[in-house]
Amino acid sequence: MALRILTVEDEPEMADLIARGLRGEGYVVDVAEDGVHAMALAKDAGYDIAILDVMLPGMSGFELCRWLRRQHEGLAIILLTARDAVDDRVKGLDAGADDYLTKPFEFVELAARLRALRRRDAIGTTRMEIGGLHIDMTRHRIATEQGELSLSRTEFDLLRLLAANVGAVMPRAAILDAIWGSTDYIDPNIVDQYVSYIRRKLDAVGAPVRIATARGVGFQLIEGET
Numbered sequence: 240m241a242l243r244i245l246t247v248e249d250e251p252e253m254a255d256l257i258a259r260g261l262r263g264e265g266y267v268v269d270v271a272e273d274g275v276h277a278m279a280l281a282k283d284a285g286y287d288i289a290i291l292d293v294m295l296p297g298m299s300g301f302e303l304c305r306w307l308r309r310q311h312e313g314l315a316i317i318l319l320t321a322r323d324a325v326d327d328r329v330k331g332l333d334a335g336a337d338d339y340l341t342k343p344f345e346f347v348e349l350a351a352r353l354r355a356l357r358r359r360d361a362i363g364t365t366r367m368e369i370g371g372l373h374i375d376m377t378r379h380r381i382a383t384e385q386g387e388l389s390l391s392r393t394e395f396d397l398l399r400l401l402a403a404n405v406g407a408v409m410p411r412a413a414i415l416d417a418i419w420g421s422t423d424y425i426d427p428n429i430v431d432q433y434v435s436y437i438r439r440k441l442d443a444v445g446a447p448v449r450i451a452t453a454r455g456v457g458f459q460l461i462e463g464e465t
Contacts, residue, residue, distance in 0.1 A: 247272075405448075448461060
């Protein structure tokens with residue numbers, strides 16, 4: 240079954256370019272010109288991925304991203320921005336985005352990011368347990384005896400990657416390739432940003448594991464420590 244993508248872009252030429260490219264890749268695509276239209280579409284259709292321009296009329300892409308994340312925890316969200324400031328990228332990630340692209344970009348780069356998101360869903364197992372930490376692959380949640388929390392799609396995918404290699408140091412380059420599908424276009428610091436998000440959530444549920452930093456190399460999930 241073809242994946243459904245919601246594209247939110249107020250520039251008609253850019254919207255048409257993205258939509259035609261995605262349809263050529265086999266996706267089913269709906270286009271909205273602003274946040275209100277996008278919200279109406281998202282209420283009535285089950286999308287797998289949303290591609291949001293940050294600079295939208297009325298409601299910003301950041302606001303729309305937060306709304307979509309609250310409504311659809313498992314939705315993959317990519318932000319498009321003409322601004323290359325670190326603060327904007329961090330703001331987008333904090334809003335719940337899984338990835339971002341800075342305009343102008345080549346369509347092949349967007350297609351590669353989408354393929355990376357699809358690869359994340361290829362793992363068939365539905366549950367994983369490390370010590371007393373339960374990882375629900377279907378609901379994207381973590382749980383211990385002390386509580387339960389939802390993770391964003393990228394937080395979940397990064398934790399799943401570390402959990403599948405528990406005790407081993409995962410290099411930043413390997414993490415970037417596995418989660419974002421590239422080491423060419425992504426700021427490596429995005430890994431640190433997401434590790435900090437996951438650490439806070441692990442602490443919040445009293446997880447009996449921790450993510451250790453291997454300075455200059457990468458990260459590892461260590462069992463039986465808090």
